[in-house]
Amino acid sequence: xxxxxxxxxxxxxxxxxxxLTFAKRDWFPGTSGNLSIKLTDQPLQxxxxxxxxxxxxxxxxxxxxxxxxxxxxxxxxxxxxAETLIHAVVYKKIPxxxxxxxxxxxxxxxxxxxYFGQRAFSIQGQELIKGLGIWEENASIAVxxxxxxxxxxxxxxxxxxxxxxxxPGVLIRNHGIYAWGASDFEAKRHxxxxxxxxxxxxxxxxxxxxxxxAT
Ligand SMILES: CSCCC(=O)C(=O)COP(=O)(O)O
Ligand SMILES: [Zn+2]
Numbered sequence: 001x002x003x004x005x006x007x008x009x010x011x012x013x014x015x016x017x018x019x020l021t022f023a024k025r026d027w028f029p030g031t032s033g034n035l036s037i038k039l040t041d042q043p044l045q046x047x048x049x050x051x052x053x054x055x056x057x058x059x060x061x062x063x064x065x066x067x068x069x070x071x072x073x074x075x076x077x078x079x080x081x082a083e084t085l086i087h088a089v090v091y092k093k094i095p096x097x098x099x100x101x102x103x104x105x106x107x108x109x110x111x112x113x114x115y116f117g118q119r120a121f122s123i124q125g126q127e128l129i130k131g132l133g134i135w136e137e138n139a140s141i142a143v144x145x146x147x148x149x150x151x152x153x154x155x156x157x158x159x160x161x162x163x164x165x166x167x168p169g170v171l172i173r174n175h176g177i178y179a180w181g182a183s184d185f186e187a188k189r190h191x192x193x194x195x196x197x198x199x200x201x202x203x204x205x206x207x208x209x210x211x212x213x214a215t
Contacts, residue, residue, distance in 0.1 A: 003039055003065065011037045011047040012063050014099075014184045019055055019062075021188070022103060027195075028055035032104040032176065034081035037184055038091050044068040048087055050078040068092060085156040090180050094165055097180040099187035104176035107198035112171040116145050119162075121171060123197050131193025132168060133186075143194065145171040169194050 015035050019028075027033060033055050036048040047063045049055060064076045068091075070084035081087070087100045115121040123129070124140035134141060144162040149155040155172065163170050168190045169179040179194055181187035 003045065007039055008047070008065065011039060015047060015049070015063055016058055018101065018184055018188055019049075020058065022101075023056035027103040027105055029104060031055065034083055034087070034102045036081075036084075036087040036100050038098045038100075039065065041095075044088065044091055045073055046087060046091060048081050048084050051081050052079070083152060083155075085152050086159055086178060089156045089160045090163065090178060093160055093163055094168075094180060096165060096182050097168075097187075098182050099184040100178060100180040101187050101191050102176055102178045103191065103195075105195060105198075107195055107202060108171060108177040109174055110202055111198045112145050112173045112175070112177075116147075116173045118145075120144050121198075121201075123201060126197055126200060128193045128196045128200070131189055131196070133190075141167055143167055143169055143171055143177075145173055148173045148175040 014037055018035060022028060031052055031054055034049045036046045038046045045065055045067055048066055049063055050061065053062060061078055064078045064080055065073045066080045066084055067073050068088045070080055070088055072080060083102060090097050090100045111121050120142040122140060122142040125138050129139045129141055132141065144167070146158040146162060149158065159170050168181055169177055171177050177194055179187055179191035181190050
């Protein structure tokens with residue numbers, strides 16, 4: 001299914017907006033991180049950030065269109081993200097996902113290592129869980145954590161095993177997080193909620209032994 005120029009430009013513009021917002025938060029240290037927006041199903045085609053680029057910058061060559069095998073669908077000199085297969089796995093396993101964002105932050109790296117032994121990070125009763133679209137009273141979530149592998153097909157297979165529609169994200173040990181949503185707006189909201197919950201928990205671990213003045 002051929003894509004219109006309007007579809008491309010709209011996806012690239014949306015990715016630019018998200019990229020600049022995340023860049024302002026220093027969420028792309030050392031060229032890390034990658035972003036994608038799904039364009040078509042049957043066949044799966046999505047726009048993804050080019051590999052190895054400084055994601056704090058906007059250039060005319062930041063994105064390319066790829067298929068489910070992470071191969072470019074049009075002639076290009078750009079190399080797709082080294083982790084493109086992971087985005088493809090998310091789109092194939094979670095049909096509702098229309099955007100998928102990946103960042104490396106200190107918070108998500110620390111949480112992924114602290115809780116890797118449990119293969120999940122669990123948190124309950126935090127208001128920002130609603131940011132994940134989970135609104136029941138005193139809700140609890142468990143964010144899956146997989147081992148990090150340099151072999152991307154192996155990492156993608158590990159991720160495919162654990163992701164479900166219930167929790168729109170997955171942590172990779174000492175690497176980062178993938179978060180997705182039914183739109184770029186929703187994927188951004190989910191990623192922000194995850195990162196807030198990680199930061200809250202890390203700060204709580206630091207402060208919980210501090211003696212507070214008697215009230
Ligand atoms: C320097 S980060 C190592 C690669 C990585 O984990 C990442 O998220 C960025 O890879 P890409 O190929 O998408 O630039
Ligand atoms: Zn990464």
